[in-house]
Amino acid sequence: MTLASRKILRDLLGAKFWPATLLFLVSFLALQLIGVSSGPFLELGSLRAQLVGLTEPSTSLSDHQNPAVGPPSGPNVLVKALSSSATLPPKPKALTGKLCSVRFMAVGDILIHQSVRNSAALPNGSYDFKPAFELVAPIFRQADLVIGNLENPLAGSAKGYSGYPMFNAPEQLAQNLKDVGFTSLNLTNNHSLDRGLEGLKSTIAYVREAKLDYSGAYLDEEDKKNRLVSFYNGVGVALLGYTYGLNVPYKVEPGLEWRLGVIDKEQVERDVAAARATGADFVVVSLHFGNEYELKPNAGQRALAEALFNSPNGAPDLILGHHPHVVQPFVEFKDKSQAVIFSLGNFISSQPFPYTFLGLILDLRLTIHPDGHKSIEEINFIPTYCHKIQLKGASRRIFRVTPMAVAAASPKSYSLDDKTAKTMAVHLAQQLTHLKSLDAESLKAASSAPSSPKVPSINQAAAEVSN
Ligand SMILES: [Zn+2]
Secondary structure, eight states, rough: OOOOHHHHHHHHHSTTOHHHHHHHHHHHHHHHHHHOOOOOOOOHHHHHHHTHHHHHHHHHHSSSOTTTSSSOSSTSOEEEOOOGGOOOOOOOOOOOTEEEEEEEEEEEEEOOOOHHHHHTBBSSSSSSOOOGGTHHHHTTTTTTTTEEEESSSSOOGOOOOOOSSOBBTTTTHHHHHTTTTTOOEEEOOOTTTOOOOOOOOHHHHHHTTTTTTTEEEEEEEEHHHHHHEHHHHHTTEEEEEESOOOOSOOOOTOOOOOOOOOOHHHHHHHHHHHHHHHHOOEEEEEOOOOTTTTTSHHHHHHHHHHHHTTTTSOOEEEEEESSSSSSSEEEETTTTTEEEEEEEBEEEEOOTTTTTTTEEEEEEEEEOTTSEEEEEEEEEEEEEEEEOOTTTOOOSSSEEEEEEEHHHGGGGGOOOHHHHHHHHHHHHHHHHHHHTTTHHHHHHHHHOOOOOOOOOOOOOOOOHHHO
């Protein structure tokens, strides 16, 4: 763990938005005192040491080993389920009577516009995006699973790199994302076919080469089946992905539904049911949907989330929304057994519109309780701010994703001027309120009302990102 990582963890622990971590520690101590096994959790000493930054995180939580490319070893290593029910191996299910959980993190759109790409260019012609994620990497390393929406194809340099409207990002991005802690990418969105089917296949190839898992688009039907469920700490997690549409003409052909997930309620239900049959305890569905730049979900988003959550045929546990490019609220359903974040916002981009520089690391635990019931616990919001920044000794400004609580706690340490630090503090407070501005009841009541982009009200930082 680097000095920077230790500092970020200390700042986060000191920040007000970290009650879930404290709650976790208290619960953990209580479990220890009453003699309940720690189950999948770390030994107490190791956990405490990690939180204060004294040691490297344990291998089981930090290396995100992809079972598709490496043999599993030990109880905490991910074990990929095989797809054929006839040949299913004994499933590494959670042991009865124990609390088992997966620490899960999700971010929104990874959009490599031209200016983001230029800021990552190296003198030798290659690219390095890692500096942009320096402050979030120590957070990601605390998770078992980290997923983001890759909104640009990686079609290779021969095709020529490009930003909006027909993206092609440098292929080094895949390995960079792996290096900073991502474990999985959603590959289905309106830009998936910007460089055609060949571009999509190339994207999958680079993502596979980086040993990242992926969902929403596949090489073939077998690839989709093989990637359906992964096991973390004995908990089966399925990741699925669907988009409202594509920016180039595309029709789902019969028999080729595996190629690219396109929103179709019945198809989602079929896939969820297949995931359950393959051993998924939790099914997480990425939905690329909604109106761009609107701060509240539209009627279509609300209706689809409700319909899926109430589906008798295949209801997911967690829905991750993206595409609006701004953060939309988080809503819990049915006593925390289901939840939706309607939009995670942009994780990295140079979009110049209000609030598009704001994003969110959604941090939670998918938990199986000793009595067997499942719920979404320790929900923690880590709002982020994507901006250009001149770091000491650097030849030019770079894009950086900054957790706003870190900046508010110690702005000077992160090379922030007073104005930017103040802007972040305001956005942080607004974002936390905004995220909780809908609940299941108000969602139902609002489903007939037009969506309204009312909150928050500050947008002065947008210009900083656009140049
Ligand atoms: Zn989109």
